[in-house]
Amino acid sequence: MSYQSWFNKHADKHTTIVEKLISCGKKSDEIIDYFDYENMVKEEPDFCPLYKENKKCHAIEELNCYLCACPNFRFKDEGIKRVEEKMQYSFCSINSKHGMQGVYSDKIHQDCSKCEVPHLKSYITEHFDLNWKKIMQKCTL
Numbered sequence: 001m002s003y004q005s006w007f008n009k010h011a012d013k014h015t016t017i018v019e020k021l022i023s024c025g026k027k028s029d030e031i032i033d034y035f036d037y038e039n040m041v042k043e044e045p046d047f048c049p050l051y052k053e054n055k056k057c058h059a060i061e062e063l064n065c066y067l068c069a070c071p072n073f074r075f076k077d078e079g080i081k082r083v084e085e086k087m088q089y090s091f092c093s094i095n096s097k098h099g100m101q102g103v104y105s106d107k108i109h110q111d112c113s114k115c116e117v118p119h120l121k122s123y124i125t126e127h128f129d130l131n132w133k134k135i136m137q138k139c140t141l
């Protein structure tokens with residue numbers, strides 16, 4: 001699946017859930033809490049493929065899924081730039097020390113597997129908006 005395809009599908013799923021919670025009268029902090037991994041696994045099993053395997057993308061005790069993927073992620077399916085013989089497709093705009101550029105054959109993709117930034121509630125609260133695409137508006141290059 002391309003980055004853009006995943007991005008659009010995920011935005012739709014996120015919007016559906018947020019609209020449901022708003023219609024139930026939930027406030028912003030309650031909406032963020034709803035996206036806690038433990039709750040999402042039970043209530044929204046189709047939101048993430050890892051839920052069905054009861055797996056987390058990151059080994060964080062209090063993992064929150066509201067800002068999956070990450071507002072700092074940048075991608076372009078056609079490729080961003082050539083780095084020697086390889087094509088770079090994504091990177092981290094803040095160059096987080098916990099992320100890295102992964103090389104996969106002739107492709108370079110951002111590897112966020114060791115970065116917890118977007119899953120922490122403090123970060124989500126700071127960057128919160130009901131509109132996921134608005135928070136992620138800089139991701140697509």
Ligand code: SF4
Binds near residue numbers: 093117
């Ligand atoms: S390395 Fe961290 S901050 Fe950077 S894009 Fe990945 S998850 Fe976001």
